[in-house]
Amino acid sequence: MLLSLQNLGKSFGDTVVLQGIDATVEKGERIGIVGENGAGKTTLLKMLCGEYTPDEGELQFTRGVSLGYLEQNSELDPKQDVYGEMRRAFSPVLDAMARMQVLENKLEHAPADEALLEEHARLSAVVDAADGYNMDVQIKKVLSGMAFGPETYGKSVAVLSGGEHTRLRLAKLLLQRPDLLILDEPTNHLDFAT
Template sequence: MLLELQNLGKSFGEHEVLRDVNAGVERGDRIGIIGANGTGKTTLLRILCGESLPDAGDAAFGTGVTTGYLEQNARLDPSLDIYATMRLVFTPALDAMQEMDALQKQLAADPHNAELTEKIAHCTAVIDAMDAYNMDTQIKKVLNGMGFPADTWTKLAGVLSGGEQTRLRLARLLLERPDLLILDEPTNHLDLETMEWLENYLKAYRGAVLVVSHDRYFLDAVCTRIWELRGKSIKTYRGNYSAYLPQREAADERQQKLHDAAVEKAAKLQDYVDRNLVRASTTKMAQSRRKQLEKLEIVETPDHRGVGAELSL
């Protein structure tokens, strides 16, 4: 398990946004988070990436699990060009390469120094974990896919439009390859071609992906699970958006039936009470039914607000 949400809750002052959220993320999951505007999708993501703390419950990560979040306000260094911005991802590996050069020179002069050998092994591990000898291939692949052809690579980040900057931040995040990739409406600034490339990239992603999107085609192409945020909590469904829809409709129908049955029962009890409470012979029965009526809990009707309606159907 990469991540386990246990009874997670979050309020802003008096305004409770999330309550009793329970869900889990496994490696290979590609989870689409859906829900009407203002239901707390971004709030949830911000908690998961550590930018905000929950008031209740816990978001428990597996040991050593790395997360990456495409946040709306992350800044790029305006003085770096597009290629250098991407290359920054490999800073730890580049440092390790430099250190290794120095260590190898020392080792040549002192070949039996076990400490040096150990340090070199550590550097190698850092470089290999990032597949850094293929750094340029990786950078070029992602830049081309994300709509930055070679003739744009020397452009400074500072002169890019807002949309281009978002796209570059997304490209950089993909290159980082965190175990848990967290994306909040990533397709807003993408053209069709780039979106298709992103879909394929995410489908082959070896970590897990949590993505908020209103685009049902994107959700269908990418997701293996759907988390539906409704009524402050999450319901989880297997499959993509098309698989989720009939499941949700069936669940809504069941809930509606429970609601209707409870309303009907309440009406019958009320009717009996009204007719019999004043009649001496049946007063006791009427009182008992009135008690039943008081205890009867009416199941809420399913909340249809926004769900589906706001997706680009």
């Protein structure tokens, strides 16, 4: 089990949005939440992601489960190009690599410094866990799978169509390899083939 909901409820003032929600999500399952506008679908998703706190009931994730959330109207950095925006998914890895380089320079002068060696090992684990040395291969693979060819890598995020914007947000999210992927109206702005 990845997720369990028991008697979940949420109200805003006197308006009850959700009440008595029970569900479990197992690894490998694909679940769709369908309902009329205003039925509380996005509210439920925001509770799953921790943006809202349930007023009643229990929400439990299996320990160590990572979440990826594609919001309806999330934004990308308009100053970035397509490839640069994808690299932002690796910010912790890039930061770790930069810090490792600084430590390596310090270790040249103090090769036995235990504190420097421990920090380097910790940062190296961050890079290895994300397969950071293959980041560009991962980015190109995901971009290709989301119909972004090499000719689009330098395209400004600011000029992307609605569908391209959605596909790029999803591609960036897929790079993070979450255990549980939560998509709020993921087909908005996409054509039928996409």
